[in-house]
Amino acid sequence: MAILITAKNLKKSYGKGKNTVHALGPIDFTVVEGSFTIILGKSGSGKSTLLNLLSGLDSPTDGTLVVAGESLNKLKSGKLAKYRAKIGLIFQFYNLLPNLSTLENVMISSWLKGISVSKQDATSLLKQFGLEHRINSNIKTLSGGEKQRVAICRSLINKPAILFCDEPTGALDTANGQIVKDILVKLNKEGMTIVMVTHNEEFIPMADKIITMKDGIIESMNTQISK
Amino acid sequence: MFIKTKALFLILQKHLLSKWGRVLLAQAGIMIGVWAISLTSSLSLGLSDKIVTAINSQPSSREISIYKSEKGDTNFFQVSGPPKFVFISKQEIQNLTNTVSGIDSVSPTATLGTFTKKPSTPSDYNCVDKSIAINHTPVTNPSNPTSVDTQQIPANPEDKKIFSENCYEFRFSSSSYQAYFDNHRTKLIGSQNRPQIGEISICYKCGDLNLNQKIGVNSPSEMIGKNITIDVNQTPGYLPTGSVYDTASRQGTTKTITKSNPITLKIVSVVDDSQANNNPFATGGQFIAYLDFSYYENAIKQFDPSVDLNKIGYISADIAVTSYDKLDNAINQLQGQKYLTLSATQFLISGVKTLFTVLTYFLAGFGLIVLISSIFGIINVMTISVLERRKEIGIIKSLGGNDNDIFIIFLLESIFLGIVGWLFGILLALGTGKIISAVVISLINSNPEWKGNLATFNINEFTPVFPWQLLAITFGLAVFFTSISGLIPSIRASKQNIVEVLRSE
Incomplete structure (x- = not known):
């Protein structure tokens, strides 16, 4: 399996001089293509900071970070935006555009990347996730589970190389959490590389690699071969 | 690029629809500014156009007076100090018909004749029937035996009554009579041809002279064909061609003839000055009579039989062009020939335009101030919009949108406010106008007096005017000001830290 993510001596700090806060690092790890990696850790452990760096939402202060052949540590905001267009992102609180319909939320993801997508393709994707009855609904009228499924559809519409998930089941009830978990497992089985930040230990059995963070560094990193 | 633009417009459209109340509030300043500018300009333009049309429709709009300045000035209002005029020969004046295009008629300026009704006026009496003066005047002026001395009013009450009812002052407003006649003849009753030798065109009432009563007629048409006796007793202004007339020292160009020369003329056309609305002469119909120009030259000859009329010069001439649209071109040609020109119409119209331009600028200035003030309102609204939509900014960025996309969305939003404000402002101006x-x-x-005063101005045609230039300028101003207003909030929006804004609730 090819290595999709390489992090070497990766650091992130905020502020300057005496006010500098070292939020992350140094850390080193790799993620192989098609794997399911989960990042565990308590609040303030640096897991979300790491995911922000991996997903191009933020830039590292030091070190090397290569994702899908793209070196992120030297990219300026415009190039980072282009990088974000290539990946999929799922948030705990869905982060859907509130004034748009379900279908528009999915399609806008492609349009913002400058990619043309047909209404049929977007509709078909929404149907795969059981949202056929919600296609033209205002996003505000959807339940949490439905919203997260729309968010997943939005992240998948452009067939990303990698899917980053930040606590995707954190805001969902058990039933909806299970649905989302099943979807992600299915996607991974179909070959999608997934990196997920979570508190949900139910994901542990499905993970290929478990990175446990503490105080901004990797406390442990376990690889499960027989998942 | 097109696909991305589609995305940005979709986001903008949905946002604006969800916040339409705020949009209406935010564009109010622009709307009021555009309304004020458009309304004042459209009313001014409409009124100005109507006044210019009304002025153009007057026969006198075709008239130009020419002089020849000693200094070679060509614009009457640029002459500094009392001007000195060079007398122009009649031949030179008449040659202008061939050298200047668009001329309908041209005539030298001259003054002729007077007779008076008022006993206190030291001039000769003239009557409709000259015999009245002779038969009812016991004493004639010894120095002017055929006329009536003003100091020798008939003592007999009956003679005095007959005298006062039939004899009156009449001054020929004969300066430029030919040009005036040509300009106004379509409004004359009777013949529209120029009066020939032995004929006269005259006013009906002649103001308080009540000439109609003197002649004993009750309508202008009854006056046609009647005879009137007048006394040519004053010469026109003249000097030999090339002489210089100094308006400061007022060198004498008008000489009073000491002997009377009564002539009887047939009335061939009448100016109906009985009703102000029908009076073609804006200044009133008093003392208007038109004679063949030969009478003026005869008067000169009468004053000085030795004068060579071929060498007489005139201080000015009046020209009528065939239509108003030939006026400017004719003035340019005349000025090219070093004539000093005076066009009351051109002066009036330029005055009206200047007045309305000043008015428009003044009132539009108010609108401009409102527009400038609205900048702060829009900055506030846009800043609130940025703060409220921080999360949305983060989402768009996380989906691949870059700083420029965010900047464009917010700038478009502020420009949209300008367009909406402009549209509402124009519609409002249209309605209120x-x-x-x-x-x-x-x-x-509803006011007969006002209506009468505006007889030559068809107020019913007064409508606000919205030329495309006005629409374009106000549109440009609205978009410009909203773009300026939206600039800082849009930059601020585009620079939002993606991690921080996604974390915000």
């Missing part, structure tokens, strides 16, 4: 013109029209029509 129509209401104002309707109110003004009904107000004027």
Whole structure:
């Protein structure tokens, strides 16, 4: 399996001089293509900071970070935006555009990347996730589970190389959490590389690699071969 | 690029629809500014156009007076100090018909004849029937035996009554009579041809002279064919061609003839000055009579039989062009020939335009101030919008949108406010303009005095004018000011830290 993510001596700090806060690092790890990696850790452990760096939402202060052949540590905001267009992102609180319909939320993801997508393709994707009855609904009228499924559809519409998930089941009830978990497992089985930040230990059995963070560094990193 | 633009417009459209109340509030300043500018300009332009049309429709709009300045000045209002005029020969004046295009008629300026009704006026009496003066005057002026001495009023009450009822002052407003006649003849009753030798065109009432009563007629048409006796007793202004007339020292160009020369003329056309609305002469119909120009030259000859009329010069000439649109071109040609020109119409119209331009600028300035003030309102609204939409900014960025996309979305939003404000402002101006013109029209029509004063101005045609230039300028101003207003909030929006804004609730 090819290595999709390489992090070497990766650091992130905020502020300057005496006010500098070292939020992350140094850390080193790799993620192989098609794997399911989960990042565990308590609040303030640096897991979300790491995911922000991996997903191009933020830039590292030091070190090397290569994702899908793209070196992120030297990219300026415009190039980072282009990088974000290539990946999929799922948030705990869905982060859907509130004034748009379900279908528009999915399609806008492609349009913002400058990619043309047909209404049929977007509709078909929404149907795969059981949202056929919600296609033209205002996003505000959807339940949490439905919203997260729309968010997943939005992240998948452009067939990303990698899917980053930040606590995707954190805001969902058990039933909806299970649905989302099943979807992600299915996607991974179909070959999608997934990196997920979570508190949900139910994901542990499905993970290929478990990175446990503490105080901004990797406390442990376990690889499960027989998942 | 097109696909991305589609995305940005979709986001903008959905946002604006969800916040339409705020949009309406935010564009109010622009709307009021555009309304004020458009309304004042459209009313001014409409009124200005109507006044210019009204002035153009007057026969006198075709008239140009020419002089020849000693200094070679060509614009009457640029002459500094008392001007000195060079007398122009009649031949030179008449040659202008061939050298300047668009000329309908041209005539030298001259003054002729007077007789008076008022006993206190030291001039000779003249009567419709000259015999009245002779038969009813016991004593004639010894120095002027055929005329009546003003100091020798008939003592007999009956003679005095007959005298006062039939004899009156009449001054020929004969300066430029030919040009005036040609300009106004379509409004004459009777013949529209120029009066020939032995004929006269005259006013009906002649103001307080009540000439109609003197002649004993009750309508202008009854006056046609009647005879009137007048006394040519004053010479026109003249000096030999090339002489210089100093307006400061007023070198004598007018000489009073000491002997009377009564002539009887047939009335061939009448100016109906009995009703102001029908009077073609804006200044009133008093003392208007038109004679063949030979009478003026005869008067000179009468004063000085030795004078060579071929060498007489005239201080000015009046020219009528065939239509108003030939006026400017004719003036340019005349000025090219070093004539000093004076066109009351051109002066009036330029005055009206200047007045309305000043008015428009003044009132539009108010609108501009409102527009400038609205900048702060829009900056506030846009800043609130940025703060409220921080999360949305983060989402768009997380989906691949870059700083420029965010900047464009917010800038487009502020420009949209400008466009909406402009549209509402124009519609409002259109509506209020129509209401104002309707109110003004009904107000004027309800007041007979005002209506009479505006007889030559068809107030019913007064409508606000919205030329495309006005629409373009106001559109440009609205978009410019909203772009300026939206600039800082848009930059601020584009620079939002994606991690921080996604974390915000």
